[in-house]
Amino acid sequence: xxxxxxxxxxxxxxxxxxxxxxxxxxxxxxxxxxxxxxxxxxxxxxxxxxxxxxxxxxxxxxxxxxxxxxxxxxxxxxxxxxxxxxxxxxxxxxxxxxxxxxxxxxxxxxxxxxxxxxxxxxxxxxxxxxxxxxxxxxxxxxxxxxxxxxxxxxxxxxxxxxxxxxxxxxxxxxxxxxxxxxxxxxxxxxxxxxxxxxxxxxxxxxxxxxxxxxxxxxxxxxxxxxxxxxxxxxxxxxxxxxxxxxxxxxxxxxxxxxxxxxxxxxxxxxxxxxxxxxxxxxxxxx
Amino acid sequence: xxxxxxxxxxxxxxxxxxxxxxxxxxxxxxxxxxxxxxxxxxxxxxxxxxxxxxxxxxxxxxxxxxxxxxxxxxxxxxxxxxxxxxxxxxxxxxxxxxxxxxxxxxxxxxxxxxxxxxxxxxxxxxxxxxxxxxxxxxxxxxxxxxxxxxxxxxxxxxxxxxxxxxxxxxxxxxxxxxxxxxxxxxxxxxxx
Numbered sequence: 001x002x003x004x005x006x007x008x009x010x011x012x013x014x015x016x017x018x019x020x021x022x023x024x025x026x027x028x029x030x031x032x033x034x035x036x037x038x039x040x041x042x043x044x045x046x047x048x049x050x051x052x053x054x055x056x057x058x059x060x061x062x063x064x065x066x067x068x069x070x071x072x073x074x075x076x077x078x079x080x081x082x083x084x085x086x087x088x089x090x091x092x093x094x095x096x097x098x099x100x101x102x103x104x105x106x107x108x109x110x111x112x113x114x115x116x117x118x119x120x121x122x123x124x125x126x127x128x129x130x131x132x133x134x135x136x137x138x139x140x141x142x143x144x145x146x147x148x149x150x151x152x153x154x155x156x157x158x159x160x161x162x163x164x165x166x167x168x169x170x171x172x173x174x175x176x177x178x179x180x181x182x183x184x185x186x187x188x189x190x191x192x193x194x195x196x197x198x199x200x201x202x203x204x205x206x207x208x209x210x211x212x213x214x215x216x217x218x219x220x221x222x223x224x225x226x227x228x229x230x231x232x233x234x235x236x237x238x239x240x241x242x243x244x245x246x247x248x249x250x251x252x253x254x255x256x257x258x259x260x261x262x263x264x265x266x267x268x269x270x271x272x273x274x275x276x277x278x279x280x281x282x283x284x285x286x
Numbered sequence: 287x288x289x290x291x292x293x294x295x296x297x298x299x300x301x302x303x304x305x306x307x308x309x310x311x312x313x314x315x316x317x318x319x320x321x322x323x324x325x326x327x328x329x330x331x332x333x334x335x336x337x338x339x340x341x342x343x344x345x346x347x348x349x350x351x352x353x354x355x356x357x358x359x360x361x362x363x364x365x366x367x368x369x370x371x372x373x374x375x376x377x378x379x380x381x382x383x384x385x386x387x388x389x390x391x392x393x394x395x396x397x398x399x400x401x402x403x404x405x406x407x408x409x410x411x412x413x414x415x416x417x418x419x420x421x422x423x424x425x426x427x428x429x430x431x432x433x434x435x436x437x438x439x440x441x442x443x444x445x446x447x448x449x450x451x452x453x454x455x456x457x458x459x460x461x462x463x464x465x466x467x468x469x470x471x472x473x474x475x476x477x478x
Contacts (some may be wrong), residue, residue, distance in 0.1 A: 031448040038404035038421040039316050039443070052404070108409070179409040183419025184471040187366040190377060228375045252475070 002240065024283040033148030034058045039078065039183050040234050042116075043246060044106045046073055047097070062254070071098050093242050093263055104239040108179075109138050109145055113236045114279055116153065117186050120227040123157050123218070129230070130154045132189070133279050136179060138269055147177040147186075148204045149212065151280045158214050166205075166216040168197050169286050176200040186229055193219055193226040211280070234258075235279065309455075313408060313416050321406040322465045323420050323446040326357055330467065331397040331424070332356075337387050338395040338428065350382040353391045359444040359447045367472045392428035392435065400425055400439065408448065415449040417468070418467055424473075445460040445469045 012030040034054050037043050045051070049070040060066055074094045078085065097098050097104045106113075108280045112259065115134045120127065131153035138145045155161075175198035181188045218224035245262035249255075274283040313350040314322070333354035336342050354359055358380050365383040368375045379387055401413070411417050421443050429437040445468030453462045 033401045033403050033423045033441070036403060039406060039419060039425070041419070082293050084316045139412045142412055143412060144410040144414065146412045158465075173379050176412055178411045178415075178417040178445065178468070180406065180419045180445055181469075182419040183406060183421075184469040185366065186363050187377065187469045187471055191362060191364060228377065250473070250475070 002097070023222055032252055032254065032256065035062075035254045035256070037259060040246065041108070041180075041183070043234075043258045044075060045107055046077060048105045049073060069098075071095075074098065076255070077246075077260055078262050078263075079247075080255045081249075082261065083156060086265070089263060089265060092265075093239070095098075097239055098243070102186065105268075106236065106238050109136055110238065111135055111137065112238050113234060114150070114281075115147070115182060115186070116233045116235065116279065117188075118230045120230060121157075122225045124223050127227070128154075128155055128157060133281065134177070134186075135204070142213070145179040147179065147181050147202070148203055149215075150204045150213055151209075151282050152211055155211050155280065158211075158218070161210040162214040162217045166200055166213050166220070168220070169203075169205045169216070173201050174198045177202050178281045182232070185232060188261065190226050193224075196220050196222065209282075233261075235274075237275075242266060243271060243274055287474040297299050309413055309453065314464055316405070316407060319408060319418060319446070319465065320420065320447065323405070323444070324416065324422075326400065326446075326467055327420070327444055329441075330357055331399075332352060334384075334387060335395050335397055337384050338390055339390050340391055340393055346386060349379065351388070354384055355381050359449065359468050360446060363445075363455075363467065363469050365470045365472060368474065390428060391430070393431060394429040396425075396429075397426045398426045398427075403430050403441070414450065416463075418446045418448075420446060436478070438474050441473045441475055443471040444475075 010062055020274050037046065042052075046055075050070075051073055056066075056068065059068055071094050074097055075090070078090060080159075114129045115136075117129045117134060118129060121130050122128075123130075132149050133151040133153065134147045136145055137148045137151045175192045175195055177186070177188050177192065192199050196219055199219045203212050203216065205212060205216075215224065232248065236244050236246070243264045243266045244260050244261075246258050247261040248257065249261070250257075264270070264274075291472045313319070333350045337347055337354065339347075350418035361379060361381050363380050364377050365380060366375060366377045400423040403423060404419075405421075406419045408416040408418045419442065422442050423439065425439050426437065427434050447468045448463045449459055449466055451464045453460050454460075
């Protein structure tokens with residue numbers, strides 16, 4: 001941790017009340033805004049060591065350090081206010097990510113990461129919450145990509161799963177979630193839910209997935225309506241032997257935006273169990 | 287009347303010139319796309335200033351709503367507004383959002399750019415369009431009788447869509463990329 005001393009000013013800034021009672025100055029807004037991790041794309045870029053020059057310039061102004069290493073950049077992607085970290089685990093994780101022999105980088109299109117979108121919904125007129133699990137899927141034919149719903153948490157919402165296959169899947173494809181939907185906090189989801197019959201176009205529709213089949217039916221019949229999105233998390237499995245979760249930490253300081261909020265060392269079995277238990281994904285042993 | 291319509295029309299008529307350099311069939315490079323996307327968001331801010339200003343005539347204000355809607359991929363795009371001080375999230379289709387702004391009753395509004403935060407790379411969607419997101423911070427001040435009545439600072443995440451369109455030029459049909467706005471997520475981070 002001593003090697004990461006340069007980041008101590010981050011911690012100092014954390015205790016500064018950002019906006020006292022008066023109007024924040026434009027300079028403060030700019031500084032804070034430039035350093036913020038704005039989207040998951042920004043997170044991935046920074047994790048891979050690709051930091052925007054304006055952010056580097058701002059760090060230089062703040063910390064008087066020009067040659068910031070990838071190790072230090074990854075450290076800055078942790079929620080530094082969390083008290084749940086084991087410093088040794090964080091160090092081990094970062095050391096593995098920046099390992100000279102076999103460094104780990106994050107890829108947007110590989111698919112081994114997921115978004116969980118927690119929503120307020122109305123099911124048969126009753127308000128409740130549900131979390132949708134989405135993944136980036138690439139289409140080999142067009143080379144384009146899209147977000148697709150791959151699972152849903154809270155299956156207990158449905159008393160029974162519908163055995164009849166939803167018949168309108170991909171008949172005449174009309175809807176899709178753009179690969180940048182996450183950038184606007186998946187506001188497009190509401191639109192595709194409102195289109196009812198087309199929602200299944202945005203699902204990774206597997207005939208054996210009776211949960212998604214039931215969801216498609218319930219939305220089509222008007223029994224399941226998405227009200228609004230409460231929160232979003234991203235679960236990454238791209239650093240071998242580790243699972244981490246990023247969440248948006250909105251606050252007016254220099255450790256803000258989409259930051260690592262949970263970190264777990266994980267064997268292959270742990271990853272499989274996590275996907276089954278926390279993301280409700282059916283996995284097959286490798 | 288001619289004088290009031292001209293600035294809006296001029297603003298809109300200038301927009302296609304931004305496309306002239308990208309009719310080679312290839313999507314624009316990141317710096318070109320970001321400059322043009324930011325230009326579109328500037329047009330949007332200008333239209334919003336006209337829409338919110340209750341000194342604007344009904345014709346001018348309605349014209350600005352129509353032109354602002356044309357900046358978007360279609361009118362089904364949504365503007366999602368969340369606030370630091372309120373737990374509820376409001377969501378409007380673009381035309382409804384502009385109509386909502388029209389009803390705010392300000393005599394004048396100022397929209398000041400504070401900073402551009404992030405311009406993502408472009409990603410190809412399964413529909414063949416390219417998609418990106420830009421994040422900007424803006425300060426909004428609404429005046430009533432020349433006194434600031436409301437101020438906020440919002441962070442806007444704007445989806446940008448590059449759509450291929452055919453443009454006829456000198457008898458030839460050329461494939462150009464038009465830059466349009468998609469969904470917008472507005473997070474209010476400070477309010478007075």
